[in-house]
Amino acid sequence: MTILVTGGAGFIGSNLVRHLIRTRPEDRIVNLDLLTYAGNLANLADVESATNYRFVQGDICDRELLRSLFHSERIDGVIHLAAESHVDRSILGPGEFVRTNVEGTFALLEAARDAWTTDGIQGRFHHVSTDEVYGSLGSEGYFTEETSYRPNSPYSASKAASDHLARAWHHTYGMDVVITNCSNNYGPWQFPEKLIPVMICKARDDEPLPVYGDGGNVRDWLHVQDHCEAIELVFREGKPGRTYNIGGNNEWKNIDIVTLLCDQMDEALGVGVNGSRRRLITFVKDRPGHDRRYAIDAQRIHDELGWSPRHTFESGLRETIRWYLANAEWLAACMDGSYREYYKKNYDEKTG
Numbered sequence: 308m309t310i311l312v313t314g315g316a317g318f319i320g321s322n323l324v325r326h327l328i329r330t331r332p333e334d335r336i337v338n339l340d341l342l343t344y345a346g347n348l349a350n351l352a353d354v355e356s357a358t359n360y361r362f363v364q365g366d367i368c369d370r371e372l373l374r375s376l377f378h379s380e381r382i383d384g385v386i387h388l389a390a391e392s393h394v395d396r397s398i399l400g401p402g403e404f405v406r407t408n409v410e411g412t413f414a415l416l417e418a419a420r421d422a423w424t425t426d427g428i429q430g431r432f433h434h435v436s437t438d439e440v441y442g443s444l445g446s447e448g449y450f451t452e453e454t455s456y457r458p459n460s461p462y463s464a465s466k467a468a469s470d471h472l473a474r475a476w477h478h479t480y481g482m483d484v485v486i487t488n489c490s491n492n493y494g495p496w497q498f499p500e501k502l503i504p505v506m507i508c509k510a511r512d513d514e515p516l517p518v519y520g521d522g523g524n525v526r527d528w529l530h531v532q533d534h535c536e537a538i539e540l541v542f543r544e545g546k547p548g549r550t551y552n553i554g555g556n557n558e559w560k561n562i563d564i565v566t567l568l569c570d571q572m573d574e575a576l577g578v579g580v581n582g583s584r585r586r587l588i589t590f591v592k593d594r595p596g597h598d599r600r601y602a603i604d605a606q607r608i609h610d611e612l613g614w615s616p617r618h619t620f621e622s623g624l625r626e627t628i629r630w631y632l633a634n635a636e637w638l639a640a641c642m643d644g645s646y647r648e649y650y651k652k653n654y655d656e657k658t659g
């Protein structure tokens with residue numbers, strides 16, 4: 308197959324591209340990414356010269372580019388991750404979320420439909436989405452694939468809209484679409500704006516650790532490698548038109564995660580004269596419309612496809628902390644913006 312991965316230079320996308328290059332050597336992986344602030348090709352430095360891999364810088368809203376890419380590469384599978392992904396940014400500027408997540412998904416679905424109809428290809432379109440489309444839970448219950456959509460933030464509303472488009476393209480045009488809705492991911496290569504890398508950076512630098520509101524919000528955490536394995540399995544074996552929830556069965560209050568992270572950072576770096584890093588925890592103004600609790604029921608993907616996560620959270624977090632501490636240069640480049648130079652140096656200059 309030739310699989311188009313969109314957003315392959317981001318956090319989950321780069322972990323997925325690396326995974327696919329290794330597990331599917333007989334397939335070709337084409338990574339289409341605009342390289343927004345969240346896209347970083349240094350994430351893929353170790354695999355960029357693989358013979359079954361090609362990177363294309365471009366926008367999923369660019370219909371002409373999509374048309375030519377689908378035909379020239381004879382794409383017969385799409386795994387669509389490209390998106391604006393950060394809730395706080397969506398509150399400050401929702402426009403880009405509607406453009407990329409809604410209009411971009413529309414453009415991609417249409418490009419696939421058009422190319423596959425013209426070229427007589429029976430392609431598969433895998434739309435990667437989030438548990439946030441289901442809204443917020445009280446202290447009981449879980450999101451199943453039957454839970455009604457109730458998105459609360461501009462980010463989750465834009466993802467919900469894109470899920471509806473993907474579902475409709477299956478129902479109306481008979482396109483082979485699968486959708487996955489996953490919980491919070493953590494692990495290597497996550498841009499330092501999300502909870503875990505933010506806290507690792509700040510704890511390392513002995514800076515205050517900003518916990519929103521009362522810290523009682525609950526998320527279900529899953530290691531990114533477990534997510535990538537689930538995506539590949541659904542892409543390969545999921546039933547056309549079906550949705551699969553993916554989660555770690557691993558609920559944590561934010562305050563408990565930050566406390567555990569402080570203890571693991573103390574273990575990794577030692578406790579200085581000022582004492583445990585727990586003293587850095589600082590409650591700050593809450594995120595507007597902050598969803599209280601997410602929890603995934605992942606029974607369907609377990610029963611139908613045999614998936615379950617392999618990482619346990621305590622050891623996965625310890626390993627993630629170790630990774631960030633060992634990759635201080637990568638992190639520094641993210642923080643000072645110099646990661647943008649990677650593309651120019653390694654791609655532009657090489658290709659002239």
Ligand code: NAD
Pocket residue numbers: 313314315316317318319320339340341342343344345346347365366367368387388389390391392393407411435436437438466488489490491492493498
């Ligand atoms: P990310 O922000 O790290 O990466 C997004 C990538 O998309 C970046 O490389 C960016 O350059 C690219 N991109 C943005 N706009 C583009 C455009 N117009 N055209 C082409 N590329 C574009 O995101 P992530 O955390 O890796 O999430 C990937 C996907 O998984 C998203 O669809 C997100 O909604 C979904 N998801 C994320 C999580 C999570 O915990 N991070 C959980 C569930 C689902």
Ligand code: DAU
Pocket residue numbers: 392393394395436437438439489490491492500501502503505517518519524525526561594601
């Ligand atoms: O549930 C899946 C979603 O998880 C994905 O769809 C999103 O793309 C991804 O960004 C993530 O969304 P969250 O809003 O849950 O992730 P974030 O890391 O931003 O925040 C996790 C929790 O921690 C949330 O309750 C807000 C809180 N938080 C976050 C930051 C950055 C803090 O308390 N302090 C912080 O500095």
